[in-house]
Amino acid sequence: MTTLLQHADYGHLLPAAHGLLEEHTDQTTAHLIATGAAMEALAKKFGGDTQTWKVAGMLHDLDWDSLDKDYEAHCGGKLEELLQTIEAPAELLGDIRAHYQSKYGVEYPLDTELRKCLYCVDELTGFIIAVTLVRPSKKIADVEVRSVKKKLKDKGFAAQVDREQIGSCKELLDMELEELIEIALDAMKSVADDINL
Secondary structure (H helix, E strand, O other): OOOOOOOOOOHHHHHHHHHHHHHHOOOOHHHHHHHHHHHHHHHHHHOOOHHHHHHHHHHOOOOHHHOOOOOOOOOOHHHHHHHHOOOOOHHHHHHHHHOOHHHHOOOOOOOOHHHHHHHHHHHHHHHHHHHHHOOOOOOHHHOOHHHHHHHHHOOOOOOOOOHHHHHOHHHHHOOOHHHHHHHHHHHHHHOOOOOOO
16 A cells, blocks of 8 residues: 655645636646546545645646647646746646656656556546547436446557556556546546536
8 A cells, every 4th residue: 555645735726727727728628627626536535635636637738738749848848837827836847747657757756646646547537538428428427437447448449548557556556447437437527517528
């Protein structure tokens, strides 16, 4: 079982985080709101500050819409610039960069529960949105844990989603995949109106 390391609280940035989403996101807005909700729910499970975890989830891909799918630039200077406008602490930038392990893993390891949870749930929230959009109703209320699990096994569906990253919840969080899906899905259902699903 992993332990909760001392973590700075930056939940006071929540109103500013909403403002940044309104100003700088379009295509990723639903994913960011969904990830914020999932992180808030995971904070309750792991004893973290719910608002701090929510802010990290909401802002983790803040720069993406402005990068024209430039993976190399993701979580770099543009993100830093955007976070400076709300005087975000360096720890928030570090927490966000940690979710991009293939680029920032050495400098920002998965050494806190917040970072581990964000890493595991990031791809999952996007995947759940994709599962929702192929349902006839296009309503997240109609999505069940078993249908998400079934789609995860279909490698041709949302093929760009890193299933290993999602599945790392077992090792990183001592949590079964089914539980992570359930927590994320329930959290996303609670913000269905905000993500237009």
